[in-house]
Amino acid sequence: MSRKATIYDIAREAGVSTATVTRVVRRDPHVREATRQRVQQVIDAHDYTPSLSAQNLESGRSRTLAVVLPVISNLYFNRILDAAYWEAEKNHCSIRLFQTMENQAISSELVSELIRCRMDGVLFAGSIWSADRDDLNFALDKLRKYMPVATICPPDVSLECICIQSDLVNCSRLPVRHLHTLGHRRIAFLGGSMHSKDTSRRGEGFLEQLRLMNLSDDPAYHVDAGYDMESGERAVLRMLSGLDSSRWPTAIVTFNDLVALGAMKQLKRMGLSLPRDMAIIGCDNQFFCAYTDPSLTSVDLHPEEMAQSAVRELLLARESSSRSFAIVREATLVIRESCGAHLGFRRL
Amino acid sequence: MSRKATIYDIAREAGVSTATVTRVVRRDPHVREATRQRVQQVIDAHDYTPSLSAQNLESGRSRTLAVVLPVISNLYFNRILDAAYWEAEKNHCSIRLFQTMENQAISSELVSELIRCRMDGVLFAGSIWSADRDDLNFALDKLRKYMPVATICPPDVSLECICIQSDLVNCSRLPVRHLHTLGHRRIAFLGGSMHSKDTSRRGEGFLEQLRLMNLSDDPAYHVDAGYDMESGERAVLRMLSGLDSSRWPTAIVTFNDLVALGAMKQLKRMGLSLPRDMAIIGCDNQFFCAYTDPSLTSVDLHPEEMAQSAVRELLLARESSSRSFAIVREATLVIRESCGAHLGFRRL
DNA sequence: CCGAGCTGTGAAACCGATAACATTTCCCAA
DNA sequence: TTGGGAAATGTTATCGGTTTCACAGCTCGG
Numbered sequence A, B: 001m002s003r004k005a006t007i008y009d010i011a012r013e014a015g016v017s018t019a020t021v022t023r024v025v026r027r028d029p030h031v032r033e034a035t036r037q038r039v040q041q042v043i044d045a046h047d048y049t050p051s052l053s054a055q056n057l058e059s060g061r062s063r064t065l066a067v068v069l070p071v072i073s074n075l076y077f078n079r080i081l082d083a084a085y086w087e088a089e090k091n092h093c094s095i096r097l098f099q100t101m102e103n104q105a106i107s108s109e110l111v112s113e114l115i116r117c118r119m120d121g122v123l124f125a126g127s128i129w130s131a132d133r134d135d136l137n138f139a140l141d142k143l144r145k146y147m148p149v150a151t152i153c154p155p156d157v158s159l160e161c162i163c164i165q166s167d168l169v170n171c172s173r174l175p176v177r178h179l180h181t182l183g184h185r186r187i188a189f190l191g192g193s194m195h196s197k198d199t200s201r202r203g204e205g206f207l208e209q210l211r212l213m214n215l216s217d218d219p220a221y222h223v224d225a226g227y228d229m230e231s232g233e234r235a236v237l238r239m240l241s242g243l244d245s246s247r248w249p250t251a252i253v254t255f256n257d258l259v260a261l262g263a264m265k266q267l268k269r270m271g272l273s274l275p276r277d278m279a280i281i282g283c284d285n286q287f288f289c290a291y292t293d294p295s296l297t298s299v300d301l302h303p304e305e306m307a308q309s310a311v312r313e314l315l316l317a318r319e320s321s322s323r324s325f326a327i328v329r330e331a332t333l334v335i336r337e338s339c340g341a342h343l344g345f346r347r348l
Numbered sequence C: 001c002c003g004a005g006c007t008g009t010g011a012a013a014c015c016g017a018t019a020a021c022a023t024t025t026c027c028c029a030a
Numbered sequence D: 001t002t003g004g005g006a007a008a009t010g011t012t013a014t015c016g017g018t019t020t021c022a023c024a025g026c027t028c029g030g
Helices: A007-014 A018-025 A033-046 A052-059 A075-090 A108-116 A133-144 A168-181 A202-212 A229-241 A257-269 A287-291 A303-319 B007-014 B018-025 B033-046 B052-059 B075-090 B108-116 B133-144 B168-181 B202-212 B229-241 B257-269 B287-291 B303-319
Strands: A064-069 A094-099 A121-125 A149-153 A162-166 A187-190 A251-254 A279-283 A297-300 A325-329 A332-334 B064-069 B094-099 B121-125 B149-153 B162-166 B187-190 B251-254 B279-283 B297-300 B325-329 B332-334
Touching: A007 A018, A007 A033, A018 A033, A052 B052, A064 A075, A064 A303, A075 A094, A075 A121, A075 A303, A075 B094, A094 A108, A094 B075, A094 B094, A108 A133, A121 A303, A133 A149, A149 A303, A162 A168, A162 A303, A168 A187, A168 A202, A168 A251, A168 A279, A168 A297, A168 A332, A187 A202, A187 A229, A229 A257, A229 B287, A251 A257, A257 A279, A257 A287, A257 B287, A287 B229, A287 B257, A303 A325, B007 B018, B007 B033, B018 B033, B064 B075, B064 B303, B075 B094, B075 B121, B075 B303, B094 B108, B108 B133, B121 B303, B133 B149, B149 B303, B162 B168, B162 B303, B168 B202, B168 B251, B168 B279, B168 B297, B168 B332, B187 B202, B187 B229, B229 B257, B251 B257, B257 B279, B257 B287, B303 B325
Parallel strands: A064 A094, A064 A121, A121 A149, A149 A162, A162 A325, A187 A251, A251 A279, A279 A297, B064 B094, B064 B121, B121 B149, B149 B162, B162 B325, B187 B251, B251 B279, B279 B297
Antiparallel strands: A297 A332, B297 B332
């Protein structure tokens, strides 16, 4: 590994001071043309570029935003990271990723690490949903002293930071309404955790919506489960095997598309024909939704746009003092085949 | 935003020199217990952590590895990034992501940027497959002067760097053998680009394998296409509609699982029953393979392990001078339902 | 012919740490 | 008591930039 040329090397070789080299690099007009050219030649000859570390030290910022999320292999978070990346890129910033795994709370180590790295801002997505409120606010307060903080979170969580809230109302309302219109009256919800403060509260919103529409909120129709395909399979099995088939729900709403994928597999394994015997709606509108069999109707929360807003607000807040406020991006329902709407299906 | 306490603040308040503060922070034993405690108290009171930028400047390294890939939304690269992240994490390093998009060549801007950031190493995955050899070697040579370079690439590309090669041989051989065993003789390949130097050369390897086994390598069975689901749909349509149904292949191998997903959709739309009327094999063994209908047999190249090796080797090379060498992780075939093996299906 | 006002350039402080080296303190044996 | 050596602590240069300020040289009006 050869040593990288420094500004001193360039200055010496060009017979000028380092100040002049900086001026040339930064395109400062107060440099005589002849000098500029001479310096530029030396710069080119050595492929000189100023050291990021030195610049960061001098400026006191890192031009880097932290993105904290549970896992990137989950497509929802993958989309958030991707969108954050491009929005940061557009603003000449980079992203530093932190994966917290199932361990969803913000640890004090993470807080220290974020401060140590002198991040220009931090975006939490998902990793804080289940944290204890007091711990969380303590951590956020500490962080907010040093950098702007944004979160992508369910709307009930009123945290002292930039909150990009997912549209929980429509996330529940749209699928239930759609199914209701198609004649369904017994609608189940699978996945996530419904009664703890865990998850994004999709389950709770769903229950509220059922009651609002005078539909049964029989607990037998609500199975807590995880967030992946295996959870979906198990949840369907657990729910249906515990019920007389006359009481089976006619439609299932799932926590996300992965759970839906597992559920569909299990339903088919049990000999049901989809969407005839069971309608199903996922959430997140993942890329594979159009390619399942039947293709999967799903709610899109538009995580990309939320991430984009979050990054934009963080970069803005960097300049001015950061206030607390919330932004909501409306959810939309993408209708495909899994509820039979394309066939003109109507229950009863 | 309040100013972060510096080592000078701590030193002054604790009535010691900065050297002693450093010693306390770094757990140097040559500090009297009483002093240590006094300093530690001040440190705790201010949440002091040494500035990363300053440390980076001083040490001349960034403790950061660059990972360069086309897009993270592609699950293959997503897995690479994820594995690289954890391996770096384990070694107290972070990852800086660069997405090159469809623009696959290494641009000279990227090279400058990598050098500017004083990366401790760089891993290229996918972004270099299609680059012009001369441009590529020029860029890599330049980079290698300043940091170790690793690539995850097809085996033919003998680049002057740490090459983690995907197992192209088995990647082609395993599916063809499997299909041959099941009685298939007319096997098609869809996706990627077969005849240019583009892509990972999966297509070429496939052709070789066909010839090796005395199977037809009729060009009508090889459709260049993209890397996504839409490409899969179009490719199937193009191939089959151009052939008399008596000459249709009985099995399809695809560039990756996304193409397979699209192909399956199109095949079903054309009224074929899978796997009875057409066997299909994907590549990458993505998470959804077990949940397609029928579940998808797929080749796993183990990108996680390749990324892990790459990161490990980069970190090793950082210490010693970096040599050029290659490592291959064998590919494996994960057999599911899409070829009918579970039904004891045999053609002819 | 002098000084005000530019323009171009350099010297030096600073950003926040680390580490080599210097110095002080302390303890104990002579 | 003192001297030697180890232990504890301080001083200072350095990493590679940026920026402020001072100043030299030049132009031009009076």
